[in-house]
Amino acid sequence: MKKKISIIIADDHPMLLKGLFEELTENGYHVIGKAENGLSALELVLKLKPTLAILDVDMPLLSGFEVVKMATDKKSATQFIIQTFHKESSYIMQAKSLQIKGYLLKEDSFLEIEKCIKAVINKCEYFSPSIQNNSIENASSQLQKLQFLSASEVVILKYISKQVSTKHIAEKLNVSARTIEKHRSNIIEKLDLKASTNSLTNWAFINKNIILNL
Incomplete structure (x- = not known):
């Protein structure tokens, strides 16, 4: 064998x-x-x-x-x-x-x-x-949550993972900064992250390789 x-x-x-x-x-x-x-x-x-x-x-x-x-x-x-x-x-x-x-x-x-x-x-x-086991379960849970993001939110999350600012994301997508901030809030909620200033930016940077392959 x-x-x-x-x-x-x-x-x-x-x-x-x-x-x-x-x-x-x-x-x-x-x-x-x-x-x-x-x-x-x-x-x-x-x-x-x-x-x-x-x-x-x-x-x-x-x-x-x-x-x-x-x-x-x-x-x-x-x-x-x-x-x-x-x-x-x-x-x-x-x-x-x-x-x-x-x-x-x-x-x-x-x-x-x-x-x-x-x-x-x-x-x-x-x-x-x-x-x-909880580390493995948390990883599986986070991956599942990513599936709930809309196509627009995935695009924005990819920019965030590359450390692009809200202002520049808005310029690239030809929308207002306020629209990007709204998307950021939705992403934070869907991923169940803390609603602090840098929580999404830090999470996206750490998980950049996963996000860019979405």
């Missing part, structure tokens, strides 16, 4: 990459490629068409998330597991927005990696036990 699962691994830390490779091969998995940057990882995924790719998030040239998005856009059938140090909800939210099934922390044991591989191969989600 394990030998039938072809795996590509990618991490820009050579020692972590070496350690993961050794653990996988010693436990009977078929690792067919490894990469130290995102571009190489993407090329391996598209060329070798592995069953599974285990990717670091923070890599040179392309991030793990960018690799997943670009591979998915190319209709790749490879399943993905993200392995990272990041526990922040913005990262979890981005993983969910890309429909990544596996999300592990680098502190997790190899037992957790095996559990994650088994789950992902069976089309199930597996998130590191170190990540609180």
Whole structure:
């Protein structure tokens, strides 16, 4: 069974990459490629068409998330597991927005990696036990709320995520600043954010990568 699962691994830390490779091969998995940057990882995924790719998030040239998005856009059938140090909800939210099934922390044991591989191969989600369930639920909830935004609100939110001011958004869309402020209020309400001055701006900046892909 394990030998039938072809795996590509990618991490820009050579020692972590070496350690993961050794653990996988010693436990009977078929690792067919490894990469130290995102571009190489993407090329391996598209060329070798592995069953599974285990990717670091923070890599040179392309991030793990960018690799997943670009591979998915190319209709790749490879399943993905993200392995990272990041526990922040913005990262979890981005993983969910890309429909990544596996999300592990680098502190997790190899037992957790095996559990994650088994789950992902069976089309199930597996998130590191170190990540609180409420963080995962909050990320899912925020993504669902984004679906309630109108087309105009999505356009405005994209500008906000790029730190464009209300005045300049109004000029670009040929509407009044007051109209943009009304849209901002509606977005804040739909996303259930605090009605403070910078709440939407800060939230949009943190979640920029998700917003720009809406």
